[in-house]
Each structure stands twice: as C-alpha cells, then as structure tokens.
Amino acid sequence: MKKWISILAAAMLVSALSACGGNSGEKAASSPANGSGAANSPTSGSEGTQASGDPVEIVFQSWITPNLTAEYYDGLIARFETENPGIKVKRIQPPANEGSPDNYLKTLLASGDFPDVVTNATIQMFVDADALLEIPIDEEIQKINNYEAEMIDGKLYNLSAIRQPQSLVFYNKKLFEQAGITETPKTWAEMEAAAEKLAANGITPLLTAGDWTSGFTFSVLTSSEIYNHNRAWYADRYDEKVKFTDANWMEAAEYYANLVRKGYFNKGALSIDYTAVEQEFLKGNGAMYPMGSWFSAAEAGAEKDFEVGVFATPTKDGTQYLLGGENAGGYAVSKNSKHPNEALKFAKFMMLDPEAHKGYLQADALFSNLKEPLKWEMSPLQAEIYNLLLNNPPMVGHLNNKVGRVPVAGIQDQYNKVAQNILLGDSDLTQLMASLDDYWDKNKQ
Known part of the structure; x- marks a missing residue:
C-alpha cells in the first residue's frame, strides 16, 4: 500500500x-x-x-x-x-x-x-x-x-x-413450501437442514456468482457470527489481537465450505456474474440468494410466479445480527x-x-x-427488510466496510479469491484463511 x-x-x-x-x-x-x-x-x-x-x-x-x-x-x-x-x-x-x-x-x-x-x-x-x-x-x-x-x-x-443492510438471505417461498420448509433457518445447523431438504427435492438451495458476488456471499454467510461477538474486529486485527486463522473464523469457514462440499450452491457459479445470478433467482432457479437490500428494488419490478421473503443470515447459535453500511x-x-x-x-x-x-x-x-x-413507498419485501433493521442492534460493516476501523485497502479482492477457491474445491481452509492474514499484513500501514 x-x-x-x-x-x-x-x-x-x-x-x-x-x-x-x-x-x-x-x-x-x-x-x-x-x-x-x-x-x-x-x-x-x-x-x-x-x-x-x-x-x-x-x-x-x-x-x-x-x-x-x-x-x-x-x-x-x-x-x-x-x-x-x-x-x-x-x-x-x-x-x-x-x-x-x-x-x-x-x-x-x-x-x-x-x-x-x-x-x-x-x-x-x-x-x-x-x-x-x-x-x-x-x-x-x-x-x-x-x-x-x-x-x-x-x-x-x-x-x-x-x-x-447487507447480511440478508432472500428466499423463494414457493420452493420452500415444495420442500416442506415451514420456518426460515436461524442457526447454521438449520441452514444446512433446509439446504438438504431443498436438494432432496431437486431444488438448488443457494445461488452465488463468480465476480465480487463470491466474496460477498462468503462474507455475509460467515461474518455475522464473528462481528456480532466483536464489533471492532478490524481494529483488533490492526492491533494483532485477532486473526483470520483464529478458531472462530476457521469454524465459520468450515460451515461455508461444507455447504459447498455438499453441492448446495449452483453449478457453474464461477462462470456467471452478479447480473446473471440475480436473474437466476428471479426465474425461480434457486431457493436462497444471499444479497444486500438493493436486490429488493429489482424484485419489486420483476415478473414472477412466486413470492420472495427475507431473513437475516444465520449464525451458529441463532442470534440475529445484521451487517451493512451506514x-x-x-x-x-x-x-x-x-x-x-x-x-x-x-x-x-x-x-x-x-x-x-x-x-x-x-x-x-x-x-x-x-x-x-x-x-x-416500500414493497412488501422492503417493509420486511425495514422491520429487520428496526429490530436489530446497530449494524457494523463487513468485507471492505468498517468494523471498528476500515480494513486494509483491497481486502475485498482477497475475500473473492478465498471464496472462489472454496467453490473450486480447495479443501485447505487453513491456507486459504491464512492468505487473508498474509494480505492484511503486507498491505497494512
């Protein structure tokens, strides 16, 4: 830097x-x-x-x-x-x-x-x-x-x-009903169970893409667990008090990698971009789409034969916590x-x-x-997001947004590399998470 x-x-x-x-x-x-x-x-x-x-x-x-x-x-x-x-x-x-x-x-x-x-x-x-x-x-x-x-x-x-608000999962209510899912998941275990039911019914559980979307998906599905317990994590990373290879981050990365290993993400995710994956969800080609609140604007104007709902990204113990930008x-x-x-x-x-x-x-x-x-004038989905925002503690950032302090420049690209390698089947999570620490140390001021 x-x-x-x-x-x-x-x-x-x-x-x-x-x-x-x-x-x-x-x-x-x-x-x-x-x-x-x-x-x-x-x-x-x-x-x-x-x-x-x-x-x-x-x-x-x-x-x-x-x-x-x-x-x-x-x-x-x-x-x-x-x-x-x-x-x-x-x-x-x-x-x-x-x-x-x-x-x-x-x-x-x-x-x-x-x-x-x-x-x-x-x-x-x-x-x-x-x-x-x-x-x-x-x-x-x-x-x-x-x-x-x-x-x-x-x-x-x-x-x-x-x-x-950004740590949201949008879901297709019609596909949830087809799979017999009556409640949205709050914990990691419930998220895996819902994905298992969807896959058993021939439904793609989760959608992501290969550009910046991959790192964003990885971050929102893991970071709520980390930053809920430490809302100044990036500041502590500068002070060498925490690392991406700590046990909590490794456990979160393992949870994400397990979703990949079990085939719960769309095939060929790395070959499409953000615009394309948004359309995949709106066409009904996947049940859950982790994305920020801006997606609801596209949803409001889309023609489709199903209703979309939203829930906060699950955490290990089910504590609801939103990440985003203010x-x-x-x-x-x-x-x-x-x-x-x-x-x-x-x-x-x-x-x-x-x-x-x-x-x-x-x-x-x-x-x-x-x-x-x-x-x-909010759509019904946007009103749901607003209620989530009102009923949660003040947000902190994630990815390249402030968590106590702004992260080192360019960290988003490194998140992308980690997420994309996991999607490609790289099983060495220790090395992948260590690459975030290495990038941080080389680029901090």
Whole structure:
C-alpha cells in the first residue's frame, strides 16, 4: 500500500509540474475538469461560470448497477444542469464487473485524470493518497445522523446519508413450501437442514456468482457470527489481537465450505456474474440468494410466479445480527478539482436534494439516515427488510466496510479469491484463511 501511495504521489507531482490535466472515460472529455498543483478548498463566492463566461465542467464517476442505471444518473444530471445553468457534468463509469470503482480510480489518479466527484469508492484508500477534499461541516451535513462516524482523523471526506443492510438471505417461498420448509433457518445447523431438504427435492438451495458476488456471499454467510461477538474486529486485527486463522473464523469457514462440499450452491457459479445470478433467482432457479437490500428494488419490478421473503443470515447459535453500511458508498470530491465549489454542490445535490435522496433510496432499496428521514413507498419485501433493521442492534460493516476501523485497502479482492477457491474445491481452509492474514499484513500501514 505504501509503495502504491508513493507511486501515486510521484505521478501527481509529474502532473503538477507539467500542468496537464483532463479526464478520460467512457464519454470523451472536451476539456479538463480537474487540474494540478495546490489543493483547492470550497470557498464562498460566485459559482458556475469561468472567466470566459462559459459554463464550467466537472467530471463525475458514476457507479452503474441493475438498479442505478446510466439513465438514472443522466436524469439527475439533467435536472442539476437545468437548476444550475453555469455547471456542466460529464459522467464516466468504471468497466463492467468491477467489485468497486477503486482500481479504475487508482488508474485515473496515477494518470492525473481523477474525477471531480466520485462515488462508491473506498474512502480511506483515497484519503491515504491525498486525493480527496475535506467536506466542511455545515448545516446541511449536520442533518445527517452519525456523520461523525465516517470522519477520518476528525475530517469528513464522504457525503452520504443512507443505511444499507447487507447480511440478508432472500428466499423463494414457493420452493420452500415444495420442500416442506415451514420456518426460515436461524442457526447454521438449520441452514444446512433446509439446504438438504431443498436438494432432496431437486431444488438448488443457494445461488452465488463468480465476480465480487463470491466474496460477498462468503462474507455475509460467515461474518455475522464473528462481528456480532466483536464489533471492532478490524481494529483488533490492526492491533494483532485477532486473526483470520483464529478458531472462530476457521469454524465459520468450515460451515461455508461444507455447504459447498455438499453441492448446495449452483453449478457453474464461477462462470456467471452478479447480473446473471440475480436473474437466476428471479426465474425461480434457486431457493436462497444471499444479497444486500438493493436486490429488493429489482424484485419489486420483476415478473414472477412466486413470492420472495427475507431473513437475516444465520449464525451458529441463532442470534440475529445484521451487517451493512451506514453513511457509506456516498460522494467525495477531488482535492485537486479546479472547481471544488461546483463539485461539492453537485455531490450535495445527489445525496441531499429531497427529490434526489428519495429517488436514490427507492432505486436501490436503501433507508434514509437523515435526522428527519425521508419516506418512500416500500414493497412488501422492503417493509420486511425495514422491520429487520428496526429490530436489530446497530449494524457494523463487513468485507471492505468498517468494523471498528476500515480494513486494509483491497481486502475485498482477497475475500473473492478465498471464496472462489472454496467453490473450486480447495479443501485447505487453513491456507486459504491464512492468505487473508498474509494480505492484511503486507498491505497494512
């Protein structure tokens, strides 16, 4: 990690000395949107026009999903530009199948083309690279619940106001009935028993995929047991108090591997991606689908002949505990933007404008974390998720989200490798879990 930051710093210095800038992406840039040299800070004064009187242009890195489509972002951008005629927004996006925008943004940062506004990035990573602007704590920010928890060294870099439960298992009620399952599983033993009944009836018990979905599935099916008992686990891992090879993690990994060994996951899982596995579940080709709350948005609009239910991922003793994100996955502004005021204005619009905020919640099945939360019309499934959220203790993160502290950068990719190797039949769990410790130790700062 330190080596990567040094490389980035050198690249940014070269960019500054040569006074070159500009942004690249799927949509070609017509003019530079961020520059080089000294960092800018939002200040009071005129916004929205350059000295020439022409509108300023900012570059926005969007994050495209089946719910948050290009059309979704373009519609919001059009409204922002109409309301702010002195600002133009050029949207770019990472390549498909990335688990997060991080690798794409690292490349842009190294080349001097870092966007003015980014979303869904690992914030700590780009704070470490000195790439992000500190967001002033004003009256708008103070409308957000618990925004202080996202601060890094007392400074806010990420603008978000959402809650997103992730350790959920969606299930096909029709297939459960066919298999004679009358209650959703709460313990690991009950999960295995349900999977056994489903398989005995010729039904694929569990669905996953081979991209980032594999690591996500592994994490949500195991981490609730670990982090329920230690809600600062990542902080303790930095302090060498815990390891992935500890007995509790090894037991959780064994539980997951046993589901794989018994053939309870879909065949050929590694050959399909997130979009495809979502459709497999909606087509009725599997009984259980571990996924975050955003899936319920796709479910609400899908045509199918069965009802979908949801339950929290089981734990060893049946204690229900949700993992997820609070005020994560939001918007950040480049420290080197030529137009920091305009960039911050756009970021605030995307998250805090009442219409945009409500639309975002509904599009991706999220829950408002404003002190005066905005309500939206939930589907029956989304109402079930909301009740789970209300009836559980405050969530902590998992995978690449904060558990006491944010994990080392890139840990999500290592989770993916572990999960994919288990799906491929690798039985050496000690070595696989040790690879998470090795990655951590090599990349921690």
